[in-house]
Amino acid sequence: MRKSFGSFVRKETLHILRDGRTMMIVLLMPVVQMILFGFAISNEVNNIDVGVVVPHPTESVRQAIERISSNPYFTFKGYLSADRIDQALRQGEVDAVVVFADDYDRQMDAFSRGEGGEKAIQIVIDASDTNTASAGAVYLKSVLLEGHAGVVSPETHLLYNPQMKSAYSFVPGIMGMIFMLICAIMTSVSIVREKETGTMEVLLVSPVRPLWIVSAKMIPYFTLSCLNLLSILLLARFVLEVPMSGNLISIVGVSMLYLILALAFGLFISTVAQRQATALLISAMLLLFPIIMLSGMAFPVENMPGILQVVSCVVPTRWYIDAVRKLMIEGLPFVAVLKEFFILVGMTLMLLTVALRKFNDKLE
Amino acid sequence: MEMNEAVVVEGLTKRYGALTALDGMSFCVGRGELFGLIGPDGAGKTTLFRLLTTLIDADGGRAAVDGFDIRKDYRLIRKRVGYMPGRFSLYPDLSVEENLAFFAALFGVSISDNYELIAPIYRQIEPFRTRRAGKLSGGMKQKLALCCALIHRPSVLFLDEPTTGVDAVSRGEFWEMLGQLKNRGISMLVSTPYMDEATRCDRVALCNEGRLLGVDTPQGIVSRFDAPLYALEGENMYGLLLETRKMPGVVACYPFGESHHLVGCEGFDPHRLVGELERMGFCGVSVRAVEPGIEDVFIKWMSHE
Amino acid sequence: MSNDPIISVRELSKCFGDFIAVDRISFDVARGEIFGFLGANGAGKTTAMRMLCGLSYPSSGSGTVAGFDVMREGERIKRRIGYMSQRFSLYDDLTVMENIRLYAGIYGLTRRQMLRRAVTVLDRLQFRSEADTLVGGLPLGWKQKLAFSVAMLHQPEVVFLDEPTGGVDPVTRRQFWELIYEAVADGTTVFITTHYMDEAEYCSRVSIMVDGQIRALGVPADLKRQFAVQTMDEVFRTLARGAKRSE
Numbered sequence: 001m002r003k004s005f006g007s008f009v010r011k012e013t014l015h016i017l018r019d020g021r022t023m024m025i026v027l028l029m030p031v032v033q034m035i036l037f038g039f040a041i042s043n044e045v046n047n048i049d050v051g052v053v054v055p056h057p058t059e060s061v062r063q064a065i066e067r068i069s070s071n072p073y074f075t076f077k078g079y080l081s082a083d084r085i086d087q088a089l090r091q092g093e094v095d096a097v098v099v100f101a102d103d104y105d106r107q108m109d110a111f112s113r114g115e116g117g118e119k120a121i122q123i124v125i126d127a128s129d130t131n132t133a134s135a136g137a138v139y140l141k142s143v144l145l146e147g148h149a150g151v152v153s154p155e156t157h158l159l160y161n162p163q164m165k166s167a168y169s170f171v172p173g174i175m176g177m178i179f180m181l182i183c184a185i186m187t188s189v190s191i192v193r194e195k196e197t198g199t200m201e202v203l204l205v206s207p208v209r210p211l212w213i214v215s216a217k218m219i220p221y222f223t224l225s226c227l228n229l230l231s232i233l234l235l236a237r238f239v240l241e242v243p244m245s246g247n248l249i250s251i252v253g254v255s256m257l258y259l260i261l262a263l264a265f266g267l268f269i270s271t272v273a274q275r276q277a278t279a280l281l282i283s284a285m286l287l288l289f290p291i292i293m294l295s296g297m298a299f300p301v302e303n304m305p306g307i308l309q310v311v312s313c314v315v316p317t318r319w320y321i322d323a324v325r326k327l328m329i330e331g332l333p334f335v336a337v338l339k340e341f342f343i344l345v346g347m348t349l350m351l352l353t354v355a356l357r358k359f360n361d362k363l364e
Numbered sequence: 365m366e367m368n369e370a371v372v373v374e375g376l377t378k379r380y381g382a383l384t385a386l387d388g389m390s391f392c393v394g395r396g397e398l399f400g401l402i403g404p405d406g407a408g409k410t411t412l413f414r415l416l417t418t419l420i421d422a423d424g425g426r427a428a429v430d431g432f433d434i435r436k437d438y439r440l441i442r443k444r445v446g447y448m449p450g451r452f453s454l455y456p457d458l459s460v461e462e463n464l465a466f467f468a469a470l471f472g473v474s475i476s477d478n479y480e481l482i483a484p485i486y487r488q489i490e491p492f493r494t495r496r497a498g499k500l501s502g503g504m505k506q507k508l509a510l511c512c513a514l515i516h517r518p519s520v521l522f523l524d525e526p527t528t529g530v531d532a533v534s535r536g537e538f539w540e541m542l543g544q545l546k547n548r549g550i551s552m553l554v555s556t557p558y559m560d561e562a563t564r565c566d567r568v569a570l571c572n573e574g575r576l577l578g579v580d581t582p583q584g585i586v587s588r589f590d591a592p593l594y595a596l597e598g599e600n601m602y603g604l605l606l607e608t609r610k611m612p613g614v615v616a617c618y619p620f621g622e623s624h625h626l627v628g629c630e631g632f633d634p635h636r637l638v639g640e641l642e643r644m645g646f647c648g649v650s651v652r653a654v655e656p657g658i659e660d661v662f663i664k665w666m667s668h669e
Numbered sequence: 670m671s672n673d674p675i676i677s678v679r680e681l682s683k684c685f686g687d688f689i690a691v692d693r694i695s696f697d698v699a700r701g702e703i704f705g706f707l708g709a710n711g712a713g714k715t716t717a718m719r720m721l722c723g724l725s726y727p728s729s730g731s732g733t734v735a736g737f738d739v740m741r742e743g744e745r746i747k748r749r750i751g752y753m754s755q756r757f758s759l760y761d762d763l764t765v766m767e768n769i770r771l772y773a774g775i776y777g778l779t780r781r782q783m784l785r786r787a788v789t790v791l792d793r794l795q796f797r798s799e800a801d802t803l804v805g806g807l808p809l810g811w812k813q814k815l816a817f818s819v820a821m822l823h824q825p826e827v828v829f830l831d832e833p834t835g836g837v838d839p840v841t842r843r844q845f846w847e848l849i850y851e852a853v854a855d856g857t858t859v860f861i862t863t864h865y866m867d868e869a870e871y872c873s874r875v876s877i878m879v880d881g882q883i884r885a886l887g888v889p890a891d892l893k894r895q896f897a898v899q900t901m902d903e904v905f906r907t908l909a910r911g912a913k914r915s916e
Contacts (some may be wrong), residue, residue, distance in 0.1 A: 007469030011458065017455040018496075168453075198451035205417045205447040206470045208437065361420040404838030405809040502710045529835060531709040532866055532902060533909040557836045558865075560902075572838060573808075602850040618843045621870040621900070622889060659839050659867075666840050 004208060008203040008216030010326065015190065015296045016220055025222075030178045032227045034235045039172040048161035051080045051094035055102050056261050064121075064144050065331055068098070069144055087160045089126050096136060096143065111145075124279045164311060173297030175255065176317040177234070179225055186221050187266030188279040196275055201363065210361045218263045225259045242328065250334040251327045257344050258320045264351040265316075270357035319343045370395050370520045370551030371416060375425030378411050383413040386572040388425060393520075393553055393567075398546045400565030401555040407572040409555035410450060413524045416553070417447045430519050443471070443540060446518030447507050450525045456498025460489055460508055463497050471516030473581060481509045481548060485541055503534040510541065513625070514550075520666060521545070523554045526602060527561065539564040559659040570662055577665040582658060589656035591615065592632050595623040598641070598649035611637055618663060626651070673736070674860045675700045675827050676721065681730035681739075683716050690716040692732065692881035693916040698827075698864070698874075702857045703849065705869050705889075708878030714862050715831070721860070723747045723830055735826045751820035755835045758816035761805030765796060768804055769819060774873070776823035781823075790818040793848075810841030816847035817848055827858040834865060846871055866902035877905060879912050 016023055051070055054061055070075035077094050088094050097124040101107050107120035123140055125133045150354065193212075194200040203213055236242040265344075271284070273279035290296060294308060295317035301309055312318045323340035328334045334341075371393035378386040382489060386408040395401040395576050401409050414420045416429055418438035427434045429441045454463045459479070464486075479486075489504050489511075497508060513521060523542075527535040539561065542552060546566075554565070562568045563582045570585065571579040580586060596617070598604050605624055608617045614637070616627040634651040641649045674697035683691040689822065691713045698704045708714045719725045721734050723743030732739040735749040753901055759768045773783035791797045794814055805910060813833055822830055831851075835841045846868070849859055861872070869875050870889050877885040885908055889901050896904045 004469045004472050007466055011455070011466045012463070014458055014462060015455070059534060197456075198453040199455060200450050201414075201417075201419060201449045202467075203470070204419055204452045205442055205444045205445065207472070208470055348567075362421065363414060404841070405836035407838075414822060529710075529864065531864060531909060532905050533709055538904065557838075559839060560867075602847075605847070605850075606715070618840075619846055621867040621873055635741075663839050663843075664839065 005212055005216060008208070008212065009219050012217050012220045016186065016224065021048060026087055026182055026224060027227065027231070028172070029182070030174070031235060032233060033174050033178060037174055041222075047075060048096055049075045049077045049087050049094045050140070051077050051088055051097045053080050053082050053085065053097060053099040055082075055100065056104065058105050060105055060108060061100050064098075065099070067138070067143050073139065087126055089124065094126075096123060096140060098123055098140065107142070115273065120150075121209070129149045160161075161317075170297075170319045171232070171242055172328060173322060175229075175232055176258070176295055176321045177288075177291050177297060178228065179255070179259055180265065181283070182228065183225055183259055183262035184266040184269060184287055185223055185280065187263050187267035188273065188283060189215060189276050191267070191270035191271050192215060192279040193277050195270075202363055204363065209358050211356065214267055214356065214359060218260075218267070221263060221266075222259055225262075226256070229255050229259070236328075238264070243331070244328060244364065247327065247334055250337070251324060253334075254320065254323050254327065254337065254341060254344070257341070257348065258316070261316055261344060261348040261351060262353055264348055268355040269350055271355055271360075290315050294318065296321050316344060316347050319347075321346070368395060368572055369393065369428075370397065370430060371553060372428045373412075373425070373426065374605070375414075376412070376415060376422055376427050376450075377424035377596065378408075379423050379583060380418070385574055386415070386422075386551060389571070389574070389576050390425075390659065391569050391576065391579045395551055396546065396547060396549050397556065397566045398542060398552050398564070400562055400568035401553060401571060401633045402557075402559060402568050403555075403556050403571035403664075406514075406573060407570065407571045410524055411574075413447070413449075413522050413553075417445060417522055417563065418442060420643060443520045446513035446516070446521040448513040448521075448523045450528065451507055452509065454505065454509055454512060457496060459494050460500070461493040462510055467512040468515045475515065478515055479515045481517055482514050484544060499558055502530060502600040503537070506530070506534070506538060507541075510538075514545070519551065521550050521552045522551065525555050525557065527556055527558060535561070546594075559657070559662060568658070570658075570665065572662075572666055573595050577662065585658055585661050586656055589661050592630075593654055593656045593666070594620050594626045594628065594632075594634055594651050595620070595625050595654045596649070596651050597623045599647045604646055604649070607646070611640060613637075616663070618666065625654070626643050627660075627664065635643040670817070672700070673708065674698055676704075676732070676734050678721070678731055678732035678739075680873075681712075681717070681720060681732050682728050683725070685721060689817070691720070691727075691880050692884045693725065694878070694881075695730075696859060696876055696883060698858060700826075700874045701853055701856055703853055703861065703871065704859060705872030706862045706874035707905060708862075709871055710914050712894040712909075712912065714878055717831060718744040718860075718862065721746075722750060722752055726872055731825055739882045749826050751823070751825035752831075753816050753820040753828070753833055754831035755813075756831060757805045759812060759819065762803065764801050764803055764837060765791075765807075765815060765870055767799045768815070769822065772822050774820045775789055777824060790822070791813075792849075794818060808841075810837040810845070810861065813837055814848060816843055817845065819851055825857065827860060828852065830859065830861040832862055832864060834868065835864060842868075853890070866905055869901040869905070877908050879908055884908050 032352050049290050053063055069356065080088055080097060082099070083099050089097065092260045093202050104120055111117045113122055121144055123137050138257050194203065265287070269282050271277055273282055293299070294312040296312070296319070301312050301318060304312065319340040323337040325338050369392045373392070374390050375388045376386055377384070378389050389412065389563055401412065403409055405635060406543065415422050416434060417426060418441050421435065430444050431562050432440045459468065464475055468669060485507050489507050492500065492504065497505065500508065527538055530538070537560070542554065543564070546552065567579065567581050568585060569579040578588065580588065596604065596608060601624065605619065607616060608614055608624065608626060613629050615629050615634045616625055638649050676698035677696045678886070680693045681691060681695070682689065682693050694717060706714055706718065720727050721737055723730065723739065723746035727739060736747070737744065749819045761827055762773065767810045769790065770783060771788045776797070778786070792799055796815065804815070806816070812903070816832060817830070834845055837845065853859055863869065872889065874886070874888055876883045876890070885904065891897065892904050893901065895906055898907070
């Protein structure tokens with residue numbers, strides 16, 4: 001029977017390889033998504049053009065400007081006169097203007113001693129994009145006040161993600177969405193396709209057990225998803241420069257568990273759907289919307305109304321994203337995600353049991 | 365005694381909601397027999413095949429395949445039957461060879477184990493063994509499907525409408541292949557909507573709307589046609605059909621190839637009919653007695669339902 | 670009604686790349702004929718029929734259907750013909766009446782015309798009690814009879830039937846043919862493909878296509894005489910056996 005299992009896996013692999021276009025989509029989708037979310041649609045502090053107004057250039061003002069221009073997230077655009085601030089912002093020459101006070105040096109001294117100094121600098125920023133604006137203002141301030149760290153700042157400290165890079169928080173979200181979509185859609189469609197074309201009839205009228213049929217289908221898709229995992233992790237680390245401070249083995253381990261869960265989901269869908277179109281529709285309705293809306297990928301779970309927070313608990317992606325965030329971004333050890341891990345294990349076992357029970361070795 | 369039969373069906377019934385797809389069917393297929401299940405769409409042929417190949421469960425009655433009960437021993441049955449469903453059931457994105465190898469592995473055998481069984485058929489498609497199955501012509505697809513269903517040397521082979529939608533020449537070739545397989549001792553149950561294919565079988569069952577109309581050898585079936593049958597020809601065939609039906613002594617009249625077939629009641633006088641028709645203005649009318657065919661029997665039995 | 674042929678085709682060809690699906694076919698179909706269009710799988714029947722129905726452009730050659738040019742006036746042809754195929758004809762999830770209403774609408778019948786013809790159709794098929802039945806629940810033979818009647822709803826001059834009787838039982842198959850005879854008696858021309866060779870005998874004339882070409886054309890009785898055989902089945906086998914290509 002081992003031989004027939006091997007040839008089953010081989011056959012499924014051939015199906016995937018022969019359908020080059022689909023395979024390319026599956027392999028490239030995560031890359032494109034990562035790049036899209038990571039750069040293009042980012043609301044992070046990036047490429048902020050900064051102008052400065054300097055009434056009295058001193059050595060400390062020069063150092064402050066140096067800190068801005070050497071920071072990769074800001075571009076120093078030059079000096080402005082105070083009456084051109086409004087015009088420069090309106091015409092888009094700059095996104096933010098830093099106005100140094102007349103008595104900047106004295107104010108900073110006072111600030112360092114904790115005796116006021118709030119008027120040392122003023123930041124004028126284009127707030128048409130409020131998220132970027134507030135994030136930019138906070139970060140600009142922190143850059144300017146560097147070297148005065150001894151002082152307790154009234155501003156919120158941004159832990160783990162001081163630049164408020166959205167790519168950081170998006171990476172676990174993208175992983176959660178992509179793995180679920182690819183695994184669930186690909187497995188369900190490939191099983192339902194066999195029902196639709198009639199090959200499933202021939203498979204069932206053979207000594208091969210349904211469990212074999214199903215596991216043989218899952219293996220190539222699992223492998224494919226692991227390739228996706230690899231490409232996402234590489235992109236995250238080297239292109240988006242996510243620190244990956246956590247334990248890499250834990251991240252991979254939790255992700256693989258989640259992959260199996262997603263495959264089980266696909267299997268479950270295939271037991272309900274009779275046509276490929278139905279399988280696709282169910283995957284989209286059952287997975288895409290809840291994942292985007294409820295998993296915390298786009299909107300933080302903590303900000304949802306109470307009832308939705310409860311609903312979000314049954315969305316596996318929520319737990320996966322939580323776990324990966326903790327491991328990847330906060331750099332916590334594996335024990336910190338034990339709760340999420342066991343919830344995912346439980347969900348996987350439940351889905352597999354239900355799906356396998358429903359996946360009959362008869363046609364009805 | 366049941367062990368001597370390839371297939372035993374007793375009162376088999378299958379319902380889908382209000383529809384009774386199979387209504388208490390009973391018949392036997394002997395070992396090494398080429399058995400034809402002949403009936404139109406909706407006769408219950410596919411349902412019967414799915415029951416016998418253990419894909420679905422019956423609502424009543426019992427059946428055994430190769431001596432094993434379809435309900436209790438369905439796993440054993442699955443090891444020893446071959447099944448070719450009505451639809452094209454191969455993987456179009458795999459090559460001819462890959463399809464065959466896969467179906468062999470499915471049953472835990474390799475192609476070489478039973479190569480001699482499929483060789484006469486497979487040799488015809490072997491030149492195309494690297495071609496994807498989806499790119500094969502209709503006739504070649506069928507040959508490949510047959511090879512795939514045979515590769516584990518099944519003791520009973522189920523073929524569900526293998527010739528539907530296939531042209532007359534390919535149909536003839538396909539039946540010749542089945543004849544060869546019969547000589548190799550494989551029992552076969554074949555369904556078809558084409559009445560003219562009945563003569564290719566050892567025995568046939570005529571069925572309609574889930575019920576059997578009768579089981580016999582093709583000659584036996586034909587001999588059960590117990591009324592005088594005539595072929596009627598003339599100009600204006602359609603008018604002839606309508607008028608003849610109204611004539612006394614005519615039980616039925618229906619188009620049959622180039623002529624109309626006319627079933628008379630006992631003591632029917634064909635010469636009087638010709639005279640009547642000519643008096644009504646029909647020209648060139650001729651009536652001659654003909655031997656009934658399977659289709660005549662089918663039509664007669666159907667109208668008795 | 671004129672005596673011009675309703676379908677007239679000269680040297681009609683259709684190529685897909687290097688592949689010549691239809692190879693210079695020429696024939697005429699007279700008004701009121703039942704023209705049997707036979708051929709092995711892959712001989713090019715469907716391709717030829719599509720060109721005649723205005724569904725695809727010929728690569729070369731010329732032809733007219735109901736007086737319109739197949740090259741330039743495909744849209745006008747579509748309005749004059751009826752079409753029914755085994756694969757697609759009626760919507761299973763609509764009732765008998767809803768299907769009739771739909772096709773009446775497609776062909777621009779007025780409400781009054783639609784109702785009058787619907788009654789005629791339902792009466793002729795003895796279907797009145799089934800007007801509100803979903804088509805999906807009808808036996809295949811009934812569906813096909815209904816599909817034919819629906820294809821005739823706008824009283825086309827010529828109706829194309831693509832394997833209309835596949836899988837239908839022998840009794841219903843004959844009822845179907847009686848519908849065809851009736852339509853022909855009313856002056857409609859019927860262009861039909863079939864795999865049942867006994868049905869070829871019902872045709873006024875038949876053509877047999879092999880490898881994209883028409884190899885035989887004539888009255889069934891003449892063809893049988895020409896090939897010195899008893900049935901159309903044998904004529905067909907003799908010709909199709911030499912076919913080089915299939916599907």
